[in-house]
Amino acid sequence: NVDFNFTRSSEVKVGIDELLNVTVSVDNSGEDSYNNHIILTYPVGLSYRKFTSLLGRIECNSLDSEDGVTRGKTDCSVDKPIFKSNSKVIFIVSYGLNPTRTLDRRIFFTANATSDNKQHLPSSVLYKKKEIDVKYSIFITTESSLSYNNFTFGKNNLKTPFQQLIKVTNSIRALNFTVVIRVPIKVSDKDIWVDVDSLQVSDCKKDRDQEPVVKDVVAQIKEKKVVDCSVAWCRVFRCSRFMERNEKATHNISANLSSGWIGQIGLPSAKFLLTSTATLEYDTNQYIFFSTASNNTPPVRKIEAEVEVFPEVNFTKELVGGVLGGLAFLLVLTASLYKAGFFKSKYKDMIAENAEADDGTGGGATIDG
Structure with missing residues:
Protein backbone atom coordinates (compact mmCIF):
# COMPACT_ATOMS: atom_id res chain seq x y z
CA ASN A 1 0.00 0.00 0.00
CA ILE A 138 2.52 39.65 -2.47
CA PHE A 139 3.95 42.58 -0.51
CA ILE A 140 2.28 45.99 -0.73
CA THR A 141 3.16 48.90 1.56
CA THR A 142 1.25 52.10 2.39
CA GLU A 143 3.10 55.06 3.88
CA SER A 144 2.13 58.58 4.93
CA SER A 145 3.73 61.52 6.71
CA LEU A 146 2.31 63.13 9.86
CA SER A 147 0.46 66.37 9.02
CA TYR A 148 -0.17 69.22 11.48
CA ASN A 149 -3.01 71.71 12.02
CA ASN A 150 -4.06 73.91 14.94
CA PHE A 151 -7.10 75.83 16.20
CA THR A 152 -8.01 78.23 18.99
CA PHE A 153 -10.34 76.69 21.56
CA GLY A 154 -13.80 78.22 21.76
CA LYS A 155 -13.86 79.37 18.14
CA ASN A 156 -16.11 76.86 16.39
CA ASN A 157 -16.25 78.49 12.96
CA LEU A 158 -12.61 78.17 11.99
CA LYS A 159 -11.32 76.18 9.03
CA THR A 160 -7.94 75.30 7.56
CA PRO A 161 -6.92 73.54 4.31
CA PHE A 162 -5.96 69.90 4.84
CA GLN A 163 -3.91 67.59 2.64
CA GLN A 164 -2.28 64.26 3.38
CA LEU A 165 -0.46 62.00 0.92
CA ILE A 166 -0.58 58.19 1.02
CA LYS A 167 2.11 56.39 -0.97
CA VAL A 168 1.41 52.82 -2.14
CA THR A 169 4.23 50.53 -3.33
CA ASN A 170 3.79 47.07 -4.88
CA SER A 171 7.02 45.13 -4.43
CA ILE A 172 6.82 41.49 -5.59
CA ARG A 173 4.46 40.77 -8.49
CA ALA A 174 1.85 42.44 -10.71
CA LEU A 175 -1.78 42.10 -9.57
CA ASN A 176 -5.17 43.73 -9.13
CA PHE A 177 -5.94 44.90 -5.61
CA THR A 178 -7.83 47.55 -3.63
CA VAL A 179 -6.61 49.96 -0.97
CA VAL A 180 -9.49 50.69 1.42
CA ILE A 181 -9.10 54.06 3.17
CA ARG A 182 -11.32 55.02 6.11
CA VAL A 183 -11.40 58.72 7.07
CA PRO A 184 -13.13 60.11 10.23
CA ILE A 185 -15.85 62.60 9.23
CA LYS A 186 -18.00 63.25 12.32
CA VAL A 187 -17.73 63.16 16.13
CA SER A 188 -21.22 62.76 17.64
CA ASP A 189 -23.23 65.27 15.57
CA LYS A 190 -20.33 67.63 14.80
CA ASP A 191 -18.63 67.49 11.39
CA ILE A 192 -14.85 67.23 11.27
CA TRP A 193 -14.80 68.78 7.79
CA VAL A 194 -16.34 72.09 6.68
CA ASP A 195 -18.17 70.38 3.82
CA VAL A 196 -18.01 66.63 4.23
CA ASP A 197 -19.18 66.10 0.65
CA SER A 198 -16.07 67.90 -0.57
CA LEU A 199 -13.83 65.38 1.20
CA GLN A 200 -11.91 63.52 -1.50
CA VAL A 201 -9.26 60.85 -1.86
CA SER A 202 -7.65 61.06 -5.28
CA ASP A 203 -8.15 58.12 -7.66
CA CYS A 204 -10.60 56.53 -5.21
CA LYS A 205 -14.37 56.09 -5.09
CA LYS A 206 -16.60 56.91 -2.13
CA ASP A 207 -18.20 53.73 -0.81
CA ARG A 208 -20.23 54.20 2.41
CA ASP A 209 -20.17 55.69 5.92
CA GLN A 210 -19.42 53.51 8.95
CA GLU A 211 -20.81 54.04 12.43
CA PRO A 212 -18.43 54.14 15.44
CA VAL A 213 -18.42 51.20 17.84
CA VAL A 214 -17.81 53.24 21.01
CA LYS A 215 -20.86 54.87 22.63
CA ASP A 216 -19.31 57.36 25.06
CA VAL A 217 -17.08 58.92 22.41
CA VAL A 218 -16.30 62.19 24.22
CA ALA A 219 -14.93 60.43 27.30
CA GLN A 220 -12.69 58.18 25.22
CA ILE A 221 -11.36 61.02 23.08
CA LYS A 222 -10.67 63.08 26.21
CA GLU A 223 -8.73 60.14 27.68
CA LYS A 224 -6.78 58.91 24.64
CA LYS A 225 -6.64 62.08 22.49
CA VAL A 226 -7.27 59.90 19.40
CA VAL A 227 -10.06 60.46 16.89
CA ASP A 228 -10.35 57.30 14.79
CA CYS A 229 -13.08 55.07 13.40
CA SER A 230 -13.80 53.56 16.82
CA VAL A 231 -15.15 56.92 18.10
CA ALA A 232 -16.06 58.78 14.91
CA TRP A 233 -18.24 58.20 11.88
CA CYS A 234 -15.91 57.26 9.03
CA ARG A 235 -16.23 57.52 5.27
CA VAL A 236 -14.90 54.56 3.29
CA PHE A 237 -13.02 55.12 0.04
CA ARG A 238 -12.02 52.26 -2.28
CA CYS A 239 -8.94 52.66 -4.47
CA SER A 240 -8.88 49.77 -6.97
CA ARG A 241 -6.12 49.39 -9.53
CA PHE A 242 -3.73 47.08 -11.33
CA MET A 243 -0.08 47.62 -10.41
CA GLU A 244 3.06 46.18 -11.92
CA ARG A 245 5.93 44.91 -9.82
CA ASN A 246 7.83 47.77 -8.11
CA GLU A 247 5.23 50.30 -9.25
CA LYS A 248 4.22 53.19 -6.97
CA ALA A 249 1.03 55.24 -6.67
CA THR A 250 -0.08 58.18 -4.51
CA HIS A 251 -3.48 59.03 -3.04
CA ASN A 252 -4.24 62.46 -1.58
CA ILE A 253 -6.79 63.14 1.20
CA SER A 254 -7.98 66.73 0.76
CA ALA A 255 -10.69 68.98 2.27
CA ASN A 256 -11.10 71.91 4.66
CA LEU A 257 -10.68 70.87 8.29
CA SER A 258 -13.23 72.41 10.70
CA SER A 259 -12.85 73.42 14.36
CA GLY A 260 -16.52 72.76 15.08
CA TRP A 261 -16.04 69.29 16.58
CA ILE A 262 -13.38 70.32 19.12
CA GLY A 263 -15.47 72.30 21.63
CA GLN A 264 -17.54 69.28 22.76
CA ILE A 265 -14.39 67.52 24.00
CA GLY A 266 -13.91 70.26 26.60
CA LEU A 267 -10.12 70.47 26.49
CA PRO A 268 -8.88 74.04 25.86
CA SER A 269 -5.31 72.82 25.42
CA ALA A 270 -4.59 69.42 23.83
CA LYS A 271 -3.06 67.52 20.90
CA PHE A 272 -5.39 65.13 19.09
CA LEU A 273 -4.42 62.48 16.55
CA LEU A 274 -6.94 62.45 13.71
CA THR A 275 -6.37 58.88 12.50
CA SER A 276 -7.46 57.43 9.17
CA THR A 277 -6.58 53.83 8.17
CA ALA A 278 -5.53 51.98 5.02
CA THR A 279 -6.14 48.26 4.49
CA LEU A 280 -5.70 45.91 1.52
CA GLU A 281 -8.18 43.73 -0.33
CA TYR A 282 -7.13 41.16 -2.95
CA ASP A 283 -8.02 37.68 -4.20
CA THR A 284 -7.14 35.55 -1.17
CA ASN A 285 -7.72 32.38 -3.21
CA GLN A 286 -4.78 33.32 -5.41
CA TYR A 287 -2.51 35.52 -3.29
CA ILE A 288 -1.05 35.47 0.20
CA PHE A 289 0.54 38.44 1.97
CA PHE A 290 4.25 38.11 2.68
CA SER A 291 4.53 38.64 6.43
CA THR A 292 6.56 37.47 9.40
CA ALA A 293 3.28 36.84 11.20
CA SER A 294 2.10 33.24 11.13
CA ASN A 295 -1.31 34.11 9.64
CA ASN A 296 0.12 36.19 6.74
CA THR A 297 -2.46 38.92 7.34
CA PRO A 298 -1.74 42.36 5.84
CA PRO A 299 -1.40 45.08 8.47
CA VAL A 300 -3.78 47.98 9.07
CA ARG A 301 -1.77 51.15 8.42
CA LYS A 302 -2.54 54.31 10.41
CA ILE A 303 -2.61 57.66 8.62
CA GLU A 304 -2.19 60.24 11.37
CA ALA A 305 -2.74 64.00 11.41
CA GLU A 306 -1.96 66.04 14.52
CA VAL A 307 -4.60 68.63 15.49
CA GLU A 308 -3.47 70.96 18.29
CA VAL A 309 -5.83 73.18 20.30
CA PHE A 310 -4.64 76.35 22.05
CA PRO A 311 -6.57 78.35 24.67
CA GLU A 312 -7.69 81.82 23.55
CA VAL A 313 -5.26 84.50 24.76
CA ASN A 314 -6.82 87.16 27.10
CA PHE A 315 -4.76 90.39 27.00
CA THR A 316 -6.84 92.24 29.67
CA LYS A 317 -4.99 90.59 32.53
CA GLU A 318 -1.65 91.36 30.93
CA LEU A 319 -2.55 95.04 30.45
CA VAL A 320 -3.88 95.52 33.98
CA GLY A 321 -0.90 93.68 35.38
CA GLY A 322 1.48 95.85 33.39
CA VAL A 323 -0.09 99.12 34.59
CA LEU A 324 -0.16 98.05 38.22
CA GLY A 325 3.40 96.80 37.97
CA GLY A 326 4.53 100.14 36.53
CA LEU A 327 2.81 102.10 39.34
CA ALA A 328 4.37 99.87 41.96
CA PHE A 329 7.78 100.41 40.43
CA LEU A 330 7.33 104.19 40.50
CA LEU A 331 6.26 104.13 44.15
CA VAL A 332 9.28 102.03 45.13
CA LEU A 333 11.61 104.28 43.13
CA THR A 334 10.13 107.43 44.69
CA ALA A 335 10.42 106.04 48.21
CA SER A 336 14.03 105.03 47.61
CA LEU A 337 14.96 108.46 46.34
CA TYR A 338 13.23 110.13 49.27
CA LYS A 339 15.11 107.97 51.78
CA ALA A 340 18.37 108.81 50.05
CA GLY A 341 17.66 112.56 50.52
CA PHE A 342 17.41 113.20 46.84
CA PHE A 343 14.43 115.54 47.13
CA LYS A 344 15.91 117.48 50.18
CA SER A 345 19.21 118.19 48.41
CA LYS A 346 17.38 119.32 45.33
CA TYR A 347 15.19 121.63 47.45
CA LYS A 348 18.23 123.18 49.16
CA ASP A 349 19.93 123.72 45.82
CA MET A 350 16.85 125.49 44.51
CA ILE A 351 16.70 127.85 47.59
CA ALA A 352 20.41 128.63 47.26
CA GLU A 353 20.10 129.42 43.61
CA ASN A 354 17.12 131.75 44.27
CA ALA A 355 19.03 133.58 47.10
CA GLU A 356 22.06 134.16 44.89
CA ALA A 357 19.83 135.55 42.25
CA ASP A 358 18.22 138.02 44.69
CA ASP A 359 21.64 139.23 46.04
CA GLY A 360 22.99 139.87 42.62
CA THR A 361 20.03 142.01 41.69
CA GLY A 362 20.21 144.21 44.88
CA GLY A 363 23.98 144.96 44.72
CA GLY A 364 23.81 146.24 41.21
CA ALA A 365 21.19 149.03 41.81
CA THR A 366 22.27 152.85 41.84
CA ILE A 367 20.50 156.09 42.94
CA ASP A 368 21.14 159.31 41.04
CA GLY A 369 21.58 162.31 43.28
Missing part, protein backbone atom coordinates in the same frame (compact mmCIF):
# COMPACT_ATOMS: atom_id res chain seq x y z
CA VAL A 2 1.29 3.43 -0.94
CA ASP A 3 0.17 6.78 0.41
CA PHE A 4 1.57 10.31 0.66
CA ASN A 5 0.78 13.76 1.99
CA PHE A 6 2.14 17.28 1.76
CA THR A 7 4.13 17.64 4.96
CA ARG A 8 2.67 20.36 7.20
CA SER A 9 1.30 22.16 4.12
CA SER A 10 -2.27 22.85 3.13
CA GLU A 11 -1.18 25.06 0.21
CA VAL A 12 1.88 25.93 -1.82
CA LYS A 13 3.05 29.48 -1.00
CA VAL A 14 5.20 30.61 -3.92
CA GLY A 15 7.64 33.28 -2.81
CA ILE A 16 7.33 32.34 0.86
CA ASP A 17 8.08 28.62 1.03
CA GLU A 18 11.39 27.47 -0.41
CA LEU A 19 10.49 23.77 -0.39
CA LEU A 20 7.44 21.59 -0.75
CA ASN A 21 7.93 18.35 1.19
CA VAL A 22 6.08 15.19 0.21
CA THR A 23 5.97 12.45 2.85
CA VAL A 24 5.55 8.98 1.36
CA SER A 25 4.67 5.81 3.26
CA VAL A 26 4.68 2.24 1.89
CA ASP A 27 3.75 -0.89 3.78
CA ASN A 28 3.85 -4.55 2.72
CA SER A 29 1.11 -6.60 4.35
CA GLY A 30 1.56 -9.55 1.96
CA GLU A 31 4.47 -11.80 1.07
CA ASP A 32 8.04 -10.66 0.44
CA SER A 33 8.24 -8.28 -2.49
CA TYR A 34 11.14 -7.91 -4.93
CA ASN A 35 12.59 -4.92 -6.76
CA ASN A 36 10.14 -2.42 -5.31
CA HIS A 37 9.95 1.13 -6.58
CA ILE A 38 7.81 4.18 -5.83
CA ILE A 39 7.46 6.49 -8.83
CA LEU A 40 6.43 10.06 -8.00
CA THR A 41 5.42 12.57 -10.68
CA TYR A 42 5.38 16.31 -10.01
CA PRO A 43 4.45 19.50 -11.92
CA VAL A 44 6.50 21.51 -14.37
CA GLY A 45 8.16 24.37 -12.50
CA LEU A 46 9.21 22.37 -9.43
CA SER A 47 12.74 21.03 -9.04
CA TYR A 48 13.90 17.98 -7.12
CA ARG A 49 16.16 18.83 -4.17
CA LYS A 50 16.65 15.83 -1.84
CA PHE A 51 15.12 12.82 -0.13
CA THR A 52 15.19 11.93 3.57
CA SER A 53 14.63 8.41 4.87
CA LEU A 54 12.66 8.20 8.11
CA LEU A 55 12.11 4.41 8.18
CA GLY A 56 13.67 1.72 5.98
CA ARG A 57 16.25 1.80 3.18
CA ILE A 58 15.52 4.29 0.40
CA GLU A 59 17.43 5.46 -2.65
CA CYS A 60 16.02 8.12 -4.98
CA ASN A 61 16.94 9.77 -8.24
CA SER A 62 14.90 12.31 -10.14
CA LEU A 63 14.50 14.05 -13.48
CA ASP A 64 12.87 17.48 -13.65
CA SER A 65 10.83 18.57 -16.65
CA GLU A 66 13.16 19.59 -19.44
CA ASP A 67 10.70 20.67 -22.13
CA GLY A 68 8.23 22.57 -19.94
CA VAL A 69 5.50 20.07 -20.82
CA THR A 70 6.51 16.63 -19.52
CA ARG A 71 6.06 16.21 -15.78
CA GLY A 72 9.05 15.60 -13.53
CA LYS A 73 9.63 12.06 -12.21
CA THR A 74 11.26 10.78 -9.00
CA ASP A 75 12.12 7.07 -8.82
CA CYS A 76 12.77 5.65 -5.31
CA SER A 77 13.82 2.05 -4.63
CA VAL A 78 12.36 0.53 -1.45
CA ASP A 79 14.37 -1.85 0.79
CA LYS A 80 16.28 -3.15 -2.21
CA PRO A 81 16.43 -6.04 -3.06
CA ILE A 82 13.65 -7.49 -0.84
CA PHE A 83 10.80 -5.59 0.79
CA LYS A 84 9.97 -8.13 3.47
CA SER A 85 6.47 -9.08 4.57
CA ASN A 86 4.91 -6.83 7.27
CA SER A 87 7.51 -4.14 6.69
CA LYS A 88 7.04 -0.40 6.29
CA VAL A 89 9.11 2.48 4.92
CA ILE A 90 8.60 6.22 5.31
CA PHE A 91 10.54 8.90 3.49
CA ILE A 92 10.32 12.57 2.50
CA VAL A 93 11.01 13.97 -0.95
CA SER A 94 11.70 17.73 -1.10
CA TYR A 95 10.98 19.88 -4.17
CA GLY A 96 12.20 23.45 -4.68
CA LEU A 97 9.83 26.30 -5.54
CA ASN A 98 10.92 29.02 -7.96
CA PRO A 99 9.53 32.35 -6.59
CA THR A 100 9.22 33.80 -10.11
CA ARG A 101 7.56 30.74 -11.67
CA THR A 102 3.84 30.70 -12.45
CA LEU A 103 2.01 27.46 -11.65
CA ASP A 104 -1.59 26.37 -12.04
CA ARG A 105 -4.07 27.37 -9.35
CA ARG A 106 -4.03 23.73 -8.21
CA ILE A 107 -1.20 21.29 -8.87
CA PHE A 108 -1.16 17.52 -8.40
CA PHE A 109 1.31 14.77 -7.55
CA THR A 110 1.02 11.05 -8.20
CA ALA A 111 2.63 8.04 -6.50
CA ASN A 112 2.76 4.61 -8.13
CA ALA A 113 4.11 1.45 -6.44
CA THR A 114 5.74 -1.21 -8.65
CA SER A 115 7.52 -4.53 -8.01
CA ASP A 116 8.53 -7.74 -9.75
CA ASN A 117 5.80 -9.67 -7.94
CA LYS A 118 3.14 -10.87 -10.34
CA GLN A 119 0.23 -10.83 -7.90
CA HIS A 120 -0.98 -8.37 -5.26
CA LEU A 121 -3.64 -8.55 -2.62
CA PRO A 122 -7.07 -7.27 -3.75
CA SER A 123 -6.90 -4.66 -0.99
CA SER A 124 -3.57 -3.31 -2.20
CA VAL A 125 -3.40 0.42 -3.04
CA LEU A 126 -0.73 0.88 -5.69
CA TYR A 127 -1.59 4.34 -7.02
CA LYS A 128 -2.44 7.68 -5.40
CA LYS A 129 -3.10 11.16 -6.80
CA LYS A 130 -3.41 14.27 -4.65
CA GLU A 131 -3.86 17.97 -5.35
CA ILE A 132 -2.81 21.07 -3.46
CA ASP A 133 -3.74 24.76 -3.86
CA VAL A 134 -1.16 27.29 -5.03
CA LYS A 135 -0.95 30.88 -3.77
CA TYR A 136 1.51 33.59 -4.69
CA SER A 137 3.16 35.92 -2.22
